[in-house]
Amino acid sequence: MYKGFFKLKENPFNVNPDPRYLYLTKEIEEALTGLMYGIQTRKGFITLTGEVGTGKTTLVNRLLDWLHGKGARTAFLFNSRMNSSQLFDFILAEFEIPCESKSKSQQLMKLNQWLLDRYRSGETVVLIIDEAQNLTYPVMEEIRLLTNLETSTDKLLQIVLSGQPELEDKLRLPQLRQLRQRIMLRCRTAPFSKEQTHEYIAERLRIAGADSQPIFSKEAMDAVYLYSLGIPRVVNLLCEHSLVNAYVEQQRPILKKIVEDVAHEFQLDEVDPVNPASNVSVDVFNSESFVQNLGEALSRFRMEPPGTPTRRR
Ligand SMILES: Nc1ncnc2c1ncn2[C@@H]1O[C@H](COP(=O)(O)OP(=O)(O)OP(=O)(O)O)[C@@H](O)[C@H]1O
Numbered sequence: 238m239y240k241g242f243f244k245l246k247e248n249p250f251n252v253n254p255d256p257r258y259l260y261l262t263k264e265i266e267e268a269l270t271g272l273m274y275g276i277q278t279r280k281g282f283i284t285l286t287g288e289v290g291t292g293k294t295t296l297v298n299r300l301l302d303w304l305h306g307k308g309a310r311t312a313f314l315f316n317s318r319m320n321s322s323q324l325f326d327f328i329l330a331e332f333e334i335p336c337e338s339k340s341k342s343q344q345l346m347k348l349n350q351w352l353l354d355r356y357r358s359g360e361t362v363v364l365i366i367d368e369a370q371n372l373t374y375p376v377m378e379e380i381r382l383l384t385n386l387e388t389s390t391d392k393l394l395q396i397v398l399s400g401q402p403e404l405e406d407k408l409r410l411p412q413l414r415q416l417r418q419r420i421m422l423r424c425r426t427a428p429f430s431k432e433q434t435h436e437y438i439a440e441r442l443r444i445a446g447a448d449s450q451p452i453f454s455k456e457a458m459d460a461v462y463l464y465s466l467g468i469p470r471v472v473n474l475l476c477e478h479s480l481v482n483a484y485v486e487q488q489r490p491i492l493k494k495i496v497e498d499v500a501h502e503f504q505l506d507e508v509d510p511v512n513p514a515s516n517v518s519v520d521v522f523n524s525e526s527f528v529q530n531l532g533e534a535l536s537r538f539r540m541e542p543p544g545t546p547t548r549r550r
């Protein structure tokens with residue numbers, strides 16, 4: 238509804254992880270390059286971790302676009318609440334490997350044969366599991382078995398596990414040490430700095446068709462950083478609602494007060510005050526008050542879990 242008022246072609250702060258809107262910070266570029274390098278050099282097993290809402294799924298979508306451009310075969314599982322037998326069913330279905338049998342050993346043999354064929358024809362095969370912090374130990378154990386599919390020189394299947402920091406905690410547990418030892422590369426996403434938050438807002442507005450006249454005042458963007466701590470999903474939430482409220486008040490550029498009111502509405506102002514000029518410690522994101530306040534707000538903006546556990550890409 239505000240698009241006409243702000244002369245925008247589309248909604249700039251959509252919560253979908255749309256790779257068109259990917260804003261590359263040095264950190265994100267490093268993570269993306271790491272993922273591409275790890276896959277190209279057949280490292281076998283890579284993790285991508287980062288705080289909730291910091292762009293893991295967005296990055297994975299960009300990675301998938303790149304992989305498809307290269308003709309790689311991919312399976313993307315984004316509902317990690319599955320048991321071991323479902324894991325194999327999903328993988329075979331995603332790669333379109335026909336297999337009548339439901340027996341795990343038969344399925345593994347079929348997969349191995351198919352992977353060898355792909356390897357011989359020079360194709361890269363990648364399995365990406367998002368939200369991997371939810372995987373159970375038995376499923377993690379199966380993933381370890383998958384990392385054993387190899388020739389004498391190369392891994393046949395490249396596996397990327399993407400998830401929140403709990404994934405790293407899980408992988409530190411003694412019962413998962415065998416899997417942990419197989420991680421060849423660890424990539425990370427991180428919240429934006431204040432400058433990056435400003436650039437991110439400007440970049441999304443630009444992609445959505447904004448002209449050169451400012452939409453957010455500098456003070457308003459400072460406030461967005463203060464209340465979001467640079468977490469892109471929260472930045473989107475604050476900006477989207479600020480656009481709506483500013484439209485109602487016919488205000489352009491948007492002033493700080495509008496952002497403060499939105500932050501208050503979503504109880505983001507109950508987080509311990511942070512000096513916006515200082516470097517925010519990672520501990521802040523783990524503090525109970527921060528997580529509690531954000532949890533509520535974020536849950537309204539999480540994407541609904543899809544009906545089916547896999548999505549064909
Ligand atoms: N680098 C980025 N460039 C553009 N948009 C981003 C970026 N990082 C995050 N976003 C936006 O922030 C929102 C959250 O991103 P995303 O869903 O990728 O986070 P996530 O780390 O996967 O979160 P979760 O831990 O809840 O799975 C999305 O709306 C996405 O568009």
Ligand SMILES: [Mg+2]
Pocket residue numbers: 293294295367368
């Ligand atoms: Mg995600």
